[in-house]
Amino acid sequence: MIIRIMGEGQVSLAESHLTALNKLDDELLAELQSGDEPAFRRTLTALLDAVRHLGTPLPDDALEPSELILPAPDATLDEVRAMLNDDGLIPG
Amino acid sequence: MSGVMKRMGMIFRAKANKALDRAEDPRETLDYSYQKQLELLQKVRRGVADVATSRKRLELQLNQLQSQSSKLEDQGRKALALGREDLAREALSRRAALQQQVTDLETQHSTLQGEEEKLTLAAQRLQAKVDAFRTKKETIKATYTAAQAQTRIGEAFSGISEEMGDVGLAIQRAEDKTAQLQARAGALDELLASGALDDPTGLAKDDIQSELDRLSGGTDVELELQRMKAELAGGPSASQQAIEGGTGQPQPQQQQSQDTPRFDKQ
Numbered sequence: 001m002i003i004r005i006m007g008e009g010q011v012s013l014a015e016s017h018l019t020a021l022n023k024l025d026d027e028l029l030a031e032l033q034s035g036d037e038p039a040f041r042r043t044l045t046a047l048l049d050a051v052r053h054l055g056t057p058l059p060d061d062a063l064e065p066s067e068l069i070l071p072a073p074d075a076t077l078d079e080v081r082a083m084l085n086d087d088g089l090i091p092g
Numbered sequence: 093m094s095g096v097m098k099r100m101g102m103i104f105r106a107k108a109n110k111a112l113d114r115a116e117d118p119r120e121t122l123d124y125s126y127q128k129q130l131e132l133l134q135k136v137r138r139g140v141a142d143v144a145t146s147r148k149r150l151e152l153q154l155n156q157l158q159s160q161s162s163k164l165e166d167q168g169r170k171a172l173a174l175g176r177e178d179l180a181r182e183a184l185s186r187r188a189a190l191q192q193q194v195t196d197l198e199t200q201h202s203t204l205q206g207e208e209e210k211l212t213l214a215a216q217r218l219q220a221k222v223d224a225f226r227t228k229k230e231t232i233k234a235t236y237t238a239a240q241a242q243t244r245i246g247e248a249f250s251g252i253s254e255e256m257g258d259v260g261l262a263i264q265r266a267e268d269k270t271a272q273l274q275a276r277a278g279a280l281d282e283l284l285a286s287g288a289l290d291d292p293t294g295l296a297k298d299d300i301q302s303e304l305d306r307l308s309g310g311t312d313v314e315l316e317l318q319r320m321k322a323e324l325a326g327g328p329s330a331s332q333q334a335i336e337g338g339t340g341q342p343q344p345q346q347q348q349s350q351d352t353p354r355f356d357k358q
Contacts, residue, residue, distance in 0.1 A: 021097070
């Protein structure tokens, strides 16, 4: 499956790795909801590192729809929270 | 999955073109339907063939029966010629039984022929329908493929949109950082100007030094004014005396004033 790390590009990742990533992802969501910025930062970094480590980067000129999308490494808790509101990132 | 990854992905997908239904490819459905129609047509054709086979078998049987009937008629005629009326009667009664079978078979043959004609007509109509469906199917498939291509383009754009979202955020972050740096630079200037921070370059002056400079500058102007007045009154030496007298400076200071022109001190 194709995962996009915003601001970095896309990686192709075997679905067998999803279970491990889901754990971190769920933690990230919980920390986002509780507003724990340091824990959010740690988990986001760990999640992005795992995706980069386990996945294969797609060429920059590849235009594949992303099945999963991750925030940029330096995205703040508030930014990610804003991304997840109803309007999303792309207006309209 | 219910985490951030999935939710962000869903938000992006909600923005993407929803035209393509990934669950079912209508081209496959059309091909399947066409296949089913062909199978039905095949069954009808097989039915027509079966009926035709039965009809031919009946025709063979009829031929045989008629042949036997003719034979018995001949036998009866011969028996009668030989004066064997009993044999002739036997032959004719057998022929009558065969004739009844022939009549029955002819009825069956006629029915089968009617069925065969109906089935042949049905098969021809079905064949025409299947042919029409095949043409329509290919048209629909071509249209669908075109629509799918358009959707793919839409999806590609949605991919670009994701990147645009990235770029938008990156620009926002860069603007924020620039504004922050500008604000910080402004604050530093103020702090240096007020003397709260030391300027390692030595270019900036604190407010006390500025005031001193302003005062000394003012004094120099006054001194210069007096010197010019003295010059007008009686030459350079007189003017020097006048200044010295005016300011009440001690002797060593006078010597320094002569050695170094005042304009150079500015």
